[in-house]
Amino acid sequence: MTRALGLVRTIALATALFGGAAQAQTIKIGVNEPLTGAFAASGTYVVNGAKIAADEINAKGGILGKKIELVIEDNKSNPTEAAAVAEKLITSDKVPVLMGAWGSSLTLAVMPKLIEYETAMVVETSSSGKITTTGNPFIFRISPPSAVEAAAFKGIVDKLALKKVDFLVINNDWGRGTAEDFSKMMKDKGISIGLVETMDQGAQDMSAQLSKIKSSDSETVIVTTAVDQLTLIFKQAAALGLKKRIITTGGSQNPDQIIAQAGAAANGTMHLTTFLPWFPDKTPNPEATNYFISEWKKRGFEFAGCTESFRGYDGIRTVAAAIEKAGKAEPAAIKAAFWDINIKGLNGDIVFRKSGPEGKESGQSQPNVYLIEINDGKVEMKTL
Amino acid sequence: MSEFLQHLVNMLVLGGTYALLGIGLTLIFGIMNVVNFTHGVLYTFGAYVMFIVVQQLGLNFFLALPVAVLAGWLLGAAIELTLLRPLRGSDIDTTMLVMIGAWIAMQSGTLWIWGGVAKSVTTPFPESPLVLGPVSVSWLRLFVLAAAALLIVVTYLLINKTSLGRAMRATFQDHDTASLMGVNVDMIYTSTFAIGSSLAAAAGALLGPVYVIFPQMGDLAAVKAFAIVILGGLGNITGAVIGGFILALAEELGAGYVSSGYRDAMGFLIIIAVLIFKPTGLFARAERVG
Numbered sequence: 160m161t162r163a164l165g166l167v168r169t170i171a172l173a174t175a176l177f178g179g180a181a182q183a184q185t186i187k188i189g190v191n192e193p194l195t196g197a198f199a200a201s202g203t204y205v206v207n208g209a210k211i212a213a214d215e216i217n218a219k220g221g222i223l224g225k226k227i228e229l230v231i232e233d234n235k236s237n238p239t240e241a242a243a244v245a246e247k248l249i250t251s252d253k254v255p256v257l258m259g260a261w262g263s264s265l266t267l268a269v270m271p272k273l274i275e276y277e278t279a280m281v282v283e284t285s286s287s288g289k290i291t292t293t294g295n296p297f298i299f300r301i302s303p304p305s306a307v308e309a310a311a312f313k314g315i316v317d318k319l320a321l322k323k324v325d326f327l328v329i330n331n332d333w334g335r336g337t338a339e340d341f342s343k344m345m346k347d348k349g350i351s352i353g354l355v356e357t358m359d360q361g362a363q364d365m366s367a368q369l370s371k372i373k374s375s376d377s378e379t380v381i382v383t384t385a386v387d388q389l390t391l392i393f394k395q396a397a398a399l400g401l402k403k404r405i406i407t408t409g410g411s412q413n414p415d416q417i418i419a420q421a422g423a424a425a426n427g428t429m430h431l432t433t434f435l436p437w438f439p440d441k442t443p444n445p446e447a448t449n450y451f452i453s454e455w456k457k458r459g460f461e462f463a464g465c466t467e468s469f470r471g472y473d474g475i476r477t478v479a480a481a482i483e484k485a486g487k488a489e490p491a492a493i494k495a496a497f498w499d500i501n502i503k504g505l506n507g508d509i510v511f512r513k514s515g516p517e518g519k520e521s522g523q524s525q526p527n528v529y530l531i532e533i534n535d536g537k538v539e540m541k542t543l
Numbered sequence: 544m545s546e547f548l549q550h551l552v553n554m555l556v557l558g559g560t561y562a563l564l565g566i567g568l569t570l571i572f573g574i575m576n577v578v579n580f581t582h583g584v585l586y587t588f589g590a591y592v593m594f595i596v597v598q599q600l601g602l603n604f605f606l607a608l609p610v611a612v613l614a615g616w617l618l619g620a621a622i623e624l625t626l627l628r629p630l631r632g633s634d635i636d637t638t639m640l641v642m643i644g645a646w647i648a649m650q651s652g653t654l655w656i657w658g659g660v661a662k663s664v665t666t667p668f669p670e671s672p673l674v675l676g677p678v679s680v681s682w683l684r685l686f687v688l689a690a691a692a693l694l695i696v697v698t699y700l701l702i703n704k705t706s707l708g709r710a711m712r713a714t715f716q717d718h719d720t721a722s723l724m725g726v727n728v729d730m731i732y733t734s735t736f737a738i739g740s741s742l743a744a745a746a747g748a749l750l751g752p753v754y755v756i757f758p759q760m761g762d763l764a765a766v767k768a769f770a771i772v773i774l775g776g777l778g779n780i781t782g783a784v785i786g787g788f789i790l791a792l793a794e795e796l797g798a799g800y801v802s803s804g805y806r807d808a809m810g811f812l813i814i815i816a817v818l819i820f821k822p823t824g825l826f827a828r829a830e831r832v833g
Contacts, residue, residue, distance in 0.1 A: 196759060199659025330804045357804040361763055363754040366553040367798035367806065374546035387661045387755055398672045398681030399549065420663040420755065423670050461660075 185228035186221075186488040188213075188478050189248035191259030191269065191280075192471075196236025197360045201385055201411050201467045202261050204460075205283060206231055208468030209258065211454050212475035222483045229475070234260055236360070238268035245269040249276045255490045256280070256482070258474040263287030263333035273297035279481075279494040283474035284467070286409055287336035291514040291521040299497045299511055299522035301473055301504065305337040308408055308431055309344040311528035315541070316348050319404070323351045323377035327368055327392065329384040330357035337383040337408055353377040358388065365392050369399050379404045386413040390420040397424035407431065410528075415463035418536050429532045429541070434506050436465035437538045443507045443527060451505060473504040480509075497522055545677030546799065554788070554795045556684045559691035560750055562787030564764055565771030566698055566780050567742030572769070573778030574715045575735055578639045580646040581622060582743050583765025587653055587758060589615050589744030590751025594662045597752075604667050608690070608748055615744020616737045623736035631732070653758040661755035687749045694745055699780050701738070711735050715778075743768075763807070770814050776824025785826060789813065 190209055193202035209229055217226045230252045234241035241260045248254045249272070257273075257280040260266045266285040273280050274297060282290060282300040286308065291300055303311075324345060328334030334357060342352045353375050356368040369392070372380055380403050382392060389412055396405065410433040417425045435441050439448040451472055455465055478493075480500040485492035501510045504526070511522030530541040564586065571579040589611045596607035626645060630638050668682040702708040713721040714731040722728045747761070754760070771790055775782025790810040797809030817825060 195654060195659055199757070200661060203659055357802075359804075359807055361759070362807065363760070363763070364557060366557070367550060367795045368803045370546055370549040370553060371799050371803075373549065387757065390661070390663065391754055397670060398679070398684065400672055400674055400679035420661075422665075 185226045186223065186482060187228050187230050187252060187254040188475065189245070189252060189254035189257040189259075190229050190231040190471075191234050191241060191244050191248060191257055191265075192231070193236040193261050193265065194231075194233035197387070198236045198261055198385055200387060200413075200416075200464075201284070202233075202236070204413075204464035204467035205261060205471035205474075207458070207460055207464065208451075208455075208471030208473075209475045210471075211451065211458070211468075212472045212479070215454075216476070216479050222479050223486065223488070225488075227475075227479060227482075230254055234265055236262065236265070238264050241265040242268045242272055245272040245280075246276075249278050254278075255488045256478050256493045258283055258471075258478055261285065262331065263290060263336065264331040266290055267332055270295050270298065276490075277494075278490045279497060281474045281477050281497075283470040284411065285333065287332040288340060289332060289336065291523045292516075294516040294519040295521050296519045297494060297521075299477070299524075301477055301509055301524050301526060302410065302470060303433060303526050303528055304523065305333075305340040305408065306344075307525065308337075308410075308528050309340045312341070312408075312431060312530070313344055313348065315530060316345065316350060319379070321345070321348075321350050321379050323353050324379045324381055325354040325356065325372045325375055325377045325403075326352075327356045327358065327365070327372060327380055327382045329388065330359055333409065334383045338381075341381055341408070351377075358384070360384075360388075362388070363391060364395070366395050366399060369396050369401055372403070373399055373401045377403065379406060382407045383409045385409075385411045386416050390417055393417065393421040393424040393428060397421075405429070410434070411467060413463045413466050414531060414533060414538050416461070418533060418538075419463065422536075425533045426535065427533070429530060432466055432529050432531055433526055434466050434469045435529055435531075435540065436462070436469070437531075438540055441540065442505060444503045444505055447503060448505050469505045473506070473509065476502060476504070477509050548676075548678050550795045550799045552678050552680050554791045556680060556688050557795065558788035558791035559688040559695075560746055560787075561767060561771055561791050562695055562784040563691040563742060563746040563749070564768040565775060565783035565787045566695060567739045567746065568765075568768040569772045569775065569778055569780060569783040570698075570702075570735055570742070571739035572772055573776075573783075574711065575732070575739075576635070576715070577627060577736070578635065578642060579736075579739070580639070580642040580765070581649060582739075582768055583761025583763075584646055584649040584653070585615055585618065585740045585743035585761070586747035586750075586764045587650070587756075587761035588618060589747030590664075590756040590760065591653060591657060591662075591747075592744065593664050593748045593751045594657075594756050597664050598662070604664075604752075608745070611748035612741045612745045615747075616741035618744070619737040619740020620733050622740070623733045627736065628729070628732070650758055650761070657758065659758065661757040663755050664752040666752045683753060687753060690749055691746075694742065695780075695784055698738070698742065702780060707731075707734070767810065770810055773814055773824060774817055776826045779824065779826050782824060782826030786824075789825075 232244040261284045263285040279297045286305045288304045326338045406429045408431045412430045442448045481496040485496035506526045509524045513520035514523040592611040592614045672679040672681045710726045771786040775786030793809040798806040
């Protein structure tokens with residue numbers, strides 16, 4: 160009996176050792192994305208993009224002689240879950256670095272956990288200004304905050320001859336932040352701001368808001384939300400006979416999905432995006448863009464997802480570059496190394512600049528922003 | 544003024560579908576006394592049946608509607624036979640837990656089969672809306688309103704004018720007496736649940752093409768259905784119809800003139816008011832006590 164127990168103990172010890180050894184063979188990266196709930200489509204695209212980056216890196220031998228392993232968790236489009244998932248990834252999976260969490264409200268919910276566990280996170284999609292201005296030194300954002308989007312848009316407002324605009328935005332940090340930053344920029348330009356309407360992230364019927372906007376005296380509506388709600392808004396606006404110019408922001412429009420699902424209702428709409436998969440040669444890094452798109456197609460994913468998924472791809476490459484620079488997969492070293500990286504992203508160079516209160520700055524890179532227009536079911540580029 | 548008229552038209556269109564959701568649930572929750580958490584999933588299921596029949600099989604839109612209703616009927620009957628029948632006579636908490644389990648399992652099932660990306664269904668209706676002066680409304684939504692009205696009338700007649708409806712009401716008033724009078728009680732339980740389920744599926748099949756179809760679409764619909772049933776009084780079909788329109792009116796005017804951020808809260812504020820001042824619902828008949 161004692162011997163049997165001893166044997167069991169030896170096996171347990173051996174398993175633990177081998178297990179430990181096997182674990183050390185890979186470098187884990189935590190991925191915190193919405194795979195169910197209101198943002199399921201977008202989160203899934205980002206994760207698929209992240210997997211392409213991980214496979215590409217591993218095919219070239221990994222980093223620091225080890226393969227990288229994505230530990231993917233679903234935050235259910237819910238801020239409470241996003242924070243819980245971050246905690247689980249850091250404490251239970253022992254990931255030294257994270258990428259996430261798609262939505263601004265989701266990311267903001269995760270941020271206190273990053274300070275608590277001193278672990279850095281690459282923010283790949285969120286655009287609320289608050290993320291990089293509240294003084295969280297563990298945040299490194301590669302997506303444009305809405306103020307950067309607004310600044311990029313500034314150049315074209317004269318060309319579009321905007322006079323008065325209404326807003327229809329998702330009722331969370333992302334939507335309200337966008338309405339704030341764009342209003343500020345437009346007021347400086349002498350454009351008057353009319354209605355600021357909001358909608359819940361799960362709402363399916365926006366007829367009431369659109370009816371109100373229909374009878375206002377503005378000529379343009381700025382709409383900020385994710386692709387599924389945009390599709391509904393275009394359809395419902397068409398049904399109400401709303402004839403105003405619609406411009407969307409936020410970079411989560413997936414124009415091809417809009418064309419497929421909203422049909423003619425999408426014609427004439429304009430979109431501020433952060434990636435140009437339709438015109439790879441016009442992107443800052445055509446070679447990488449072409450590689451990414453061909454890999455995306457090879458895996459049988461819908462082309463529409465490219466405008467989201469590239470962020471997952473860039474995000475993981477950013478994380479990998481920082482780990483390589485750090486020389487070891489430890490949270491503090493990786494965090495410090497983010498400041499020294501310079502990689503070619505699909506949407507411009509990823510170099511972090513300091514943003515937020517002194518002494519506890521977040522990192523923010525400066526990606527490009529483009530304006531596209533849908534005409535006759537096709538995407539056209541507008542020059543900014 | 545034109546904005547107000549547009550809000551009223553929106554209310555009519557939205558109210559019709561809320562009414563349809565409400566009557567399906569009032570049959571099950573109000574008459575059978577089963578807290579049916581699968582109502583929202585059946586709504587989602589109806590929408591996905593439309594997606595399969597119209598988009599994947601390429602069949603006619605109008606043919607797909609009865610298919611969805613029938614599929615909802617069959618799924619409802621299956622739920623009653625496998626989950627509710629063995630539990631008959633057990634307390635309401637047990638049934639509720641089982642229904643919550645069924646809800647989660649079925650919702651995860653739709654996510655597993657179709658994924659989280661929203662689907663849409665193409666309809667045979669023109670994309671340009673019907674314009675009447677300052678008001679405009681899509682043809683699809685008018686069709687949905689007409690179809691909902693038809694289903695509501697048919698359900699009302701079924702419950703109030705047919706012998707099946709009489710047997711249903713008798714069974715849930717007094718199960719033993721109905722049984723002694725020769726009513727096949729088992730059959731009545733199954734058909735009531737199946738009819739309620741088919742109405743949920745019909746609502747999903749009608750609204751799926753109006754909106755987009757995704758696994759969690761039924762959650763908000765189910766919450767609203769419960770609100771409508773409570774508003775109208777349990778088991779009261781007319782009450783559920785009126786409750787549906789009241790909820791739609793509150794949402795439209797609330798979003799239009801108060802604050803769009805609180806659109807979905809408006810309906811629930813009304814529910815709270817109703818529960819405080821008239822806890823049995825606006826249109827509940829006086830109940831026999833004891």
